[in-house]
Amino acid sequence: GRPVVTGDGDGRRLVLLGAEHVDARRLADMKALTGAEPELAVTARRAAVLGLPAPPSNVVVLSRTGGLDPDLVTRLADPLFDGGTGGPLPDLAPRAAERFDAWSAAVTLTKIARLLPAALTGVIHFDGDLENWAKRHDLMFVDAGDVFRQRLDEARTLTEVGAARIPLAVAQEPGVEAKVHAFRPADGALEHLAIVIGDPKPGAPVLTRVHSECFTGDLLGSLRCDCGDQLKGAIAEIAAAGSGILLYLAQEGRGIGLVNKLRAYELQDRGFDTIDANEQLGFDADERVYLPAAQMLRLLGFGAVRLLTNNPEKVAALERGGITVAERVPHAFPSNEHNESYLRTKASRAGHLF
Secondary structure (H helix, E strand, O other), rough: OOOOEEEEEOOOEEEEEEEOOOOOHHHHHHHHOOOOOOEEEEEEHHHHHHHOOOOOOEHHHHEEOOOOOOHHHHHHHOOOOOOOOOOOOOOOEEEEEOOOOOOHHHHHHHHHHHOEEEEEEEEOOOOOOHHHHHHHOEEEEEEEEHHHHHHHHHHHHOOOEEEEEEEOOOOOOOOOOEEEEEEOOOOOOOOEEEEEEOOOOOOOEEEEEEEEOOHHHOOOOOOOOHHHHHHHHHHOOOOOHHHEEEEEEEEEHOOOOOHHOOOOOOOOOOOOOOOHHHHHOOOOOOOOOOOOHHHHHHHHOOOOOEEEEEOHHHHHHHHHOOOOOEEEEOOOOOOOOHHHHHHHHHHHHOOOOH
16 A cells, blocks of 8 residues: 555656555645646546546546545546446546556556556656655655566566475376476566376377466355366366376466455446456456466476367467467366356357357
């Protein structure tokens, strides 16, 4: 809940704060710090949900004559509020942010923090060393370029930091053992896992499942999704085949985080489908990246896979990451009354093949 300072290569400098942390005191503090009226940076998807004219841009910056107030900031970021509910919005002036400018970095930082993708921003009118300015005000400084490189840098700097044999209940074929390898990036952020089952040979395409963590499905056995079935089913299928790899990525909720996934579930209970719910929050339909999966495969010595997936985008993403996908192996399970609509949406709107 503390402000952060960022600046881009063109001299645009901001103090930013996640919109969900804004209150009257923090808004006043930002005005006092910058000497200007704060603005709100949101994704273009969120601007469209609000019924605002969204310029062709990934991020839209909203300002208002007379300034924003805490209640308005909360409404603009609140996923339960849109342009058709909660009363009319005051006149707002939207403008497009540039793809790699400080405002786009501000919204990206909220995504990295697993907050709602909206940031209160205040322009810093200071031409000196910005990092020193941030230190003088007891604030963290993050260069905008580093923000945009974060996902790529995390994938490139993954290293194996631990491994152990773990007997698995669904992988008990004679002579087939499972070993869990843990990988961590240089910045110490998200850790990803590779479950190597049996003794796969690097010379041939290895049977592989890329699975994004799902607390509700994997651990609680939620019937809202098919994640638990896919996880256990993949381990069992790999074990039955004698060898393979399951890559377990720390990308809860298709990359939006557990709290935001629960917010999306609340929207689904109000009639939104899984894609519209994400977009109501301000996210893309799928925020995941698969560079960590490709890097883990390389570190384990594999460059080609037989991929257990129904998602053509996973195939394309691994290939963009330098991994050869020799075969797509279907990976579907029976639906239930709670996830039938979810699976239909994945097929009709996300292109999954069932």
